[in-house]
Amino acid sequence: MEFRQINYFIALIEEGTVTRAAHRMNIVQPALSMQIARLEEQVGQRLFERTKQGMVPTAAGRQMYKLFLPIMRDFSSAYAQMQSSDGIHGHISIGLVASVTEGVLVDTLSEFSSRYPEVSVSVADGYTGALIDRVTAGRLDAAIINKPRRPLALDVEYIVDEEMILITGAALGTGANAGVPDSLSLRELIALDLPLVLPTRGHGLRATIDSFAESEGIELQPRFELDLLVATIMLVERSRVATIVPRVAVHRELDEGTLRAHTITSPRLVRRMVGVSHxxxxxxxxAQLFMAMLAANLKLRSPGGGDAPAPEPEPAT
Incomplete structure (x- = not known):
């Protein structure tokens, strides 16, 4: 088994076709196919099913990808660190929960690429649980996530406590939204009977919101459940509904005046953001520089972000 064969194998898994994999590795297609065939012979198992749609990994292929990807990432990281010290090089792969992606990613990428043009960056968004799994498996170098209640077998670094706010459409000055005060308690929000749109119960942000509601003996019953943050924001802008989101996720819309923010004072709703790595x-x-830049931008977008962590609500019994 040769190092280049593993590189070809990973490229084929990720690209899905011999044509795209060969282009990525800058070799001709027959050469890549021959190396994959040799690799299958060496491991004694078929790694791909050849279909009209492309190369589909078998169970053995998926297992081999899972085992070798972290090793190849470690090699790439070590190689980048051993290069000349006059600059930062290499490739990094980072995971983010959606609200961070919407809130600070573009600014961070723009600043980072101008400072470190020789670093390529891959960014994936997803649920906290899925991002934890990908960091654990070595498919991501690091991730910024909602801090889960369960202990993690990862290195965890506190970043910021983000305020969560109620938002309504700023253009809707009459009807249901007209009676929403600038600040209110969670119980007062329920009493307004304002239609809510929230993430589904499998979403980390929904779990955080529900934990605060349960600590007050309140059950939230949203009219709509959406996990798509962009769609949620557009629905609030255009309809007489409201949602609860971290301020960082909508700071641009608030600055532009298309959304109106309402502070939830009792209890104060916060979610704790942490960075995780293996x-x-x-x-x-x-990767260290990129994560530090992301964290700094999150703190800048979060009023009071440098304060000491606020206590989290105890789970309801």
Missing amino acids: PRRPLSPA
Whole structure:
């Protein structure tokens, strides 16, 4: 088994066709196919099913990808760190929950790419649980997530406590939204009978919101459940509904005046953001810099972000 064969194998898994994989690896298609065939012979198992739609990994292929991807990432990281010290090089792969993606990613990427043009960056968004799994498996170098209640077998670094606010459409000055005060308690929100749109119960943000409601003996009953943040914001802008989101996720819309913010005062709704990475796979200098820049931008967008962590509500019994 050769190092280049593993590189070809990973490229074929990720690209799905010999044509795209060969282009990515800058070799001709027959050469890549021959190396994959040799690799299958060496491991004694078929790694791909050849279909009209492309190369589909078998169970053995998926297992091999899972085992070798972290090793190849470690090699790439080590190689980048051993390059000349006059610059930052290499590739990094970062995961973010959706509200961070919407709130600060573009600014961070723009600033980072101008400072470190020789670093390529891959960013994936998703649920907290899925991002934890991908960091654990080595498919991501690090991720910024909602802090889960359960202990993690990962390195965890506190970033910021983000305020969550009620938002309504600023253009809707009459009807249901006209009677929503600038600040209110969670119980007062329920009493307004304002239609809510919230994420589904499998979403980390919904779990945080529900935990605060349960601590007050309140059950939230949203009219709509959407996990798509962009669609949720558009629905609030255009309809007489409201939602609860971290301020960072809608700071641009608030600045532009298309949304109106309402502070929830009792209880104060916050979600704790943390960065996670694998304890046995130290972050490369490039990944450390990118995560630090993301964290700094999150703190800038979060009023009071430098304050001491606020207490989290105890789960209802």
